[in-house]
Amino acid sequence: MDPAYRESYIPKIESNVYSLGIVLFEILTGMRVDEKTCIGDEELNMVTLVRRYYNHGFEKYIDPQIRDELDAPSLHTFKENHGAASTISRINQKLEDFRIPLKDINSSIGVKGQETRIGDGGFGVVYKGQPSGSWQNRSVAIKCLRPESYQGEHEFRNELNMIFNFNHENIIPFIVSCDEGNEKDKVY
Numbered sequence: 403m404d405p406a407y408r409e410s411y412i413p414k415i416e417s418n419v420y421s422l423g424i425v426l427f428e429i430l431t432g433m434r435v436d437e438k439t440c441i442g443d444e445e446l447n448m449v450t451l452v453r454r455y456y457n458h459g460f461e462k463y464i465d466p467q468i469r470d471e472l473d474a475p476s477l478h479t480f481k482e483n484h485g486a487a488s489t490i491s492r493i494n495q496k497l498e499d500f501r502i503p504l505k506d507i508n509s510s511i512g513v514k515g516q517e518t519r520i521g522d523g524g525f526g527v528v529y530k531g532q533p534s535g536s537w538q539n540r541s542v543a544i545k546c547l548r549p550e551s552y553q554g555e556h557e558f559r560n561e562l563n564m565i566f567n568f569n570h571e572n573i574i575p576f577i578v579s580c581d582e583g584n585e586k587d588k589v590y
């Protein structure tokens with residue numbers, strides 16, 4: 403199971419990527435993920451074995467039944483695209499790209515007051531914002547974490563990861579976020 407999913411119980415694209423990577427390595431090594439093998443006087447499970455030998459000497463742990471059928475270019479392509487690590491860092495990178503500075507949040511809301519306040523939720527107060535031209539030119543809802551909210555850094559990160567990966571007509575799309583010190587905002 404993806405360690406991140408085991409911790410949060412929130413399914414994300416990374417969990418699928420992790421699982422796909424595990425299945426590919428099961429095929430390549432001929433070992434089940436929970437199976438252990440003896441290397442010297444150590445007993446290693448498949449994930450530890452792959453992590454340790456992936457960059458050096460991995461070839462000798464390929465399932466003997468397919469080793470001869472696997473040509474070097476195919477193995478090279480597999481190693482380049484095996485997914486888990488590179489895809490996860492790409493996904494993280496993408497979410498980081500959707501960050502904006504607090505000054506842009508503040509300038510798009512203007513004065514935080516009754517005029518701009520459109521709601522109140524568990525996360526915090528929701529304001530209507532009018533972003534400048536450098537964003538998309540439309541009205542947005544900006545959820546600002548209330549300092550005394552029971553939700554915090556962990557919930558903020560989890561929710562961002564979830565909404566970032568959703569794309570459905572009934573779900574208001576996430577646009578950007580802001581994370582500066584105690585100020586955590588989500589823009590829809």
Ligand SMILES: Nc1ncnc2c1ncn2[C@@H]1O[C@H](COP(=O)(O)OP(=O)(O)OP(=O)(O)O)[C@@H](O)[C@H]1O
Nearest residue numbers: 520521522523524525526527528542543545574590
């Ligand atoms: N995109 C939006 N457009 C217009 N109003 C919104 C939008 N998002 C939230 N609101 C207003 O803010 C209120 C609180 O919304 P919010 O989603 O924060 O509540 P919540 O269910 O407590 O969720 P959370 O726990 O994430 O804060 C809503 O009831 C609604 O009035």
